[in-house]
Amino acid sequence: MFEIDLKSHRSIYEQVVDNMKGQILAGVIVPDAKLPSVRDLSKMLTVNPNTVQKAFRELERQGYIYTVAGKGTFASAPSAAAPDPALVYEVRARLAAIVRELYYLTRDIGQTRIIVDDELAALDGAAGATSSAVAKPAAAARASTAATAASAVTASGGDNK
Numbered sequence: 001m002f003e004i005d006l007k008s009h010r011s012i013y014e015q016v017v018d019n020m021k022g023q024i025l026a027g028v029i030v031p032d033a034k035l036p037s038v039r040d041l042s043k044m045l046t047v048n049p050n051t052v053q054k055a056f057r058e059l060e061r062q063g064y065i066y067t068v069a070g071k072g073t074f075a076s077a078p079s080a081a082a083p084d085p086a087l088v089y090e091v092r093a094r095l096a097a098i099v100r101e102l103y104y105l106t107r108d109i110g111q112t113r114i115i116v117d118d119e120l121a122a123l124d125g126a127a128g129a130t131s132s133a134v135a136k137p138a139a140a141a142r143a144s145t146a147a148t149a150a151s152a153v154t155a156s157g158g159d160n161k
Contacts, residue, residue, distance in 0.1 A: 001023075002020075003045075012047050016045070016047075016052060017058050020059055020065070024065075031075055031077035032074050034071075034074055035072065037072065038052045102116075
């Protein structure tokens with residue numbers, strides 16, 4: 001199904017949530033597919049069942065899965081998973097801070113856009129909307145163009161802000 005990175009700074013529960021969301025949105029887990037039980041998934045991932053239960057509660061709260069008493073837990077259709085406006089606002093605020101920090105590091109709005117676009121393209125590719133064979137060369141070409149432009153600015157002594 002997926003693996004957990006025990007060395008990650010992200011909690012195991014967050015990794016389970018993100019992996020399940022990704023697989024549901026990418027169509028790897030089809031709508032109405034029965035998911036492994038908490039006990040089975042915790043054994044597969046070698047994590048505490050309470051961690052998996054917490055992840056399932058969060059996924060259900062966000063609309064990615066649903067439970068039928070006595071039957072099990074199932075994947076919802078991706079369109080049925082309506083975003084929580086408060087959560088969207090919170091994530092957007094964090095994203096704004098991260099993009100701002102990236103800009104401060106690169107000191108180049110064009111390079112910042114390229115990096116953000118590359119991340120979106122990678123996400124789009126993971127969701128099956130673009131093939132990685134198309135997304136990676138395009139990203140490499142944009143990165144190469146940005147590096148060339150940055151080299152030219154540095155060589156000319158300019159400050160590309």
